[in-house]
Amino acid sequence: GENVEQHPSTLSVQEGDSAVIKCTYSDSASNYFPWYKQELGKRPQLIIDIRSNVGEKKDQRIAVTLNKTAKHFSLHITETQPEDSAVYFCAASISGGSQGNLIFGKGTKLSVKP
Amino acid sequence: GAGVSQTPSNKVTEKGKYVELRCDPISGHTALYWYRQSLGQGPEFLIYFQGTGAADDSGLPNDRFFAVRPEGSVSTLKIQRTERGDSAVYLCASSLSSLDSQYFGPGTRLLVL
Numbered sequence: 150g151e152n153v154e155q156h157p158s159t160l161s162v163q164e165g166d167s168a169v170i171k172c173t174y175s176d177s178a179s180n181y182f183p184w185y186k187q188e189l190g191k192r193p194q195l196i197i198d199i200r201s202n203v204g205e206k207k208d209q210r211i212a213v214t215l216n217k218t219a220k221h222f223s224l225h226i227t228e229t230q231p232e233d234s235a236v237y238f239c240a241a242s243i244s245g246g247s248q249g250n251l252i253f254g255k256g257t258k259l260s261v262k263p
Numbered sequence: 264g265a266g267v268s269q270t271p272s273n274k275v276t277e278k279g280k281y282v283e284l285r286c287d288p289i290s291g292h293t294a295l296y297w298y299r300q301s302l303g304q305g306p307e308f309l310i311y312f313q314g315t316g317a318a319d320d321s322g323l324p325n326d327r328f329f330a331v332r333p334e335g336s337v338s339t340l341k342i343q344r345t346e347r348g349d350s351a352v353y354l355c356a357s358s359l360s361s362l363d364s365q366y367f368g369p370g371t372r373l374l375v376l
Contacts (some may be wrong), residue, residue, distance in 0.1 A: 250319060
């Protein structure tokens with residue numbers, strides 16, 4: 150089955166710097182890759198997602214890149230702010246099939262220092 | 264519009280008891296997923312409903328866990344003979360279809376004493 154590895158497990162940056170979180174997946178059939186932000190005690194919140202027919206997607210300060218050949222995808226946050234501090238999870242799935250469930254990485258705890 | 268809701272928000276029970284956890288998906292969402300999240304971990308898949316039927320229940324850890332979605336909307340996750348290892352946050356997510364993004368509820372924090 151699918152396995153998703155996420156690095157780093159913790160990341161500390163200064164406000165205004167960029168943050169990059171990387172994930173690799175094992176199942177070449179996976180075609181959908183969302184990123185979730187989870188603040189302490191709150192629900193995972195979808196912040197951006199990408200499908201396998203696209204190499205890059207951007208939404209304001211957040212971007213995601215996908216390399217299907219290498220089976221890895223990354224989250225890029227520019228001009229980080231203290232409110233970006235949270236745990237970020239990447240996930241992979243085979244969208245539209247009889248499965249569709251997300252396989253998550255173990256998370257990255259991002260701390261943005263003012 | 265209203266997001267995914269879950270009740271109760273917290274549930275404390277004793278080992279061996281039976282519990283029911285409820286999920287109200289976003290209106291019109293046909294796909295519904297249950298996940299379990301332990302402290303410091305990512306959510307782990309339990310079961311996926313497409314409409315009223317369980318399309319994939321391969322994540323249920325054992326036969327003490329069961330879930331239903333009789334009318335294709337609200338879903339109930341049922342856990343029999345609870346064990347201390349069942350303690351976790353149980354998350355529900357829904358999507359318009361299996362092709363669409365999943366949106367999570369706030370979760371039910373289950374503590375088995």
